[in-house]
Amino acid sequence: MAVPKKKTSKSKRDQRRAHWRRQAxxxxxxxxxxxxxxxxxxxxxxxxxxxxxxxxxx
Incomplete structure (x- = not known):
């Protein structure tokens, strides 16, 4: 049976976006x-x- 995933925190999301923008x-x-x-x-x-x-x- 499918179980919903946990929500990603805003800080983790921002961290990933910052890394992506830095690379770009x-x-x-x-x-x-x-x-x-x-x-x-x-x-x-x-x-x-x-x-x-x-x-x-x-």
Missing amino acids: ALQAQKALSLGKSVLTGRSSFVYPQDEDEEEENE
């Missing part, structure tokens, strides 16, 4: 930093470029 904020910060480094040309990784862009640069 960190990912957004990393993405922004990566975008800035790509725009300034100081990125430390190799990424594919379109062939059209290579011809224009030459």
